[in-house]
Amino acid sequence: MMRRFRRTTFGTLLLAVLAGVMIAPLPSVEARPVYFDAYTTRYGFIEGDQLYACGVCHYLWEGTGARNLYGQSIEQQLYVGKTIQQSLADAEDADPDADGFTSLEEIGTHLTLPGYNCTNFQQAIGAPLGYDTYITPGVASCLEPIDIRVTPSAIALAGATGSTTTADITVFNNGTDDDIIVTAYGFLIGDPSLSIVAPSAPITIPVGQSQVLELQF
Incomplete structure (x- = not known):
């Protein structure tokens, strides 16, 4: 009887230990990726903001996987051993989507997507309705068949009497559909001292492309 009692006690203790292991609480897991936390913290985004999304860096709006042009610019910084915080900072002066605005200007000032322009924005997967309105600063919607943007929106020129000053x-x-064909240049203010000196009209600007004009005063 004593031997049976001892065996039963050992078995009971063993079961108790196993039960304790099985019901022990698991360590907590981060609810969001570290990179996403670093991004939202740096720029102050909270849930509900239009740029509070994995799709700022990834093609898949609600997930991970392949990165868009902005995400690739961050990835290049990470590859050389930088922290995510330093990578975000060092990528801010780049213009990965080639729309004339830096990533910092798009994220911090205009609240537009730094990895897309009106040529590639349809590569986003599962993006919300209306995201075409915050692709490029100054562009109401990338769904417009003809959409022209000029940058900078304002320019100041000054020069000494008898000399000329130029700016681009x-x-x-x-x-999304049509080329822009410029047949002539003109200024609404009608100032004869202002002129476009290059290139000569007519010019054609294909969809997704740009043309630099030289302004002379």
Whole structure:
């Protein structure tokens, strides 16, 4: 009887230990990826903001996987051993989607997607309705068949009497269907001291392309 009692006690203890192992609480897991937390913290985004999305860096709006042009610019910084915080900072001056605005200007000022322009925005997977309205600063919607944008929106020129001053302005074709054909240049203010000296009209700007114009005062 004593031997049976001892065996039963050992078995009971063993079961108790196993039960304790099985019901022990698991360690907590981060609810969001570390990279996403670093991004939202740096730029102050909270849930509900239009740029509070994995799709800022990834083609898949609600997930991970392949990265868009902006995500690739971050990835290049990470590859050389930088932290995610430093990678975000060092990628801010780049313009990965080639729309004339840096990533910092798009994210911090205009709240637009730094990895897309009106040529490639349809590569986003599962993006929300209306995301075409925050692709490129100054463009109401990338769904417009003809969409022209000029940057900078304002320019200041000054020069000494008898001398000339020049500056560049860039015309973007952000449309989806038609080339922009410029047959002549003109200024609404009608100032004869202002002129476009290059290139000579007519010019054609294909969809997704841009043309630099030289302004002379």
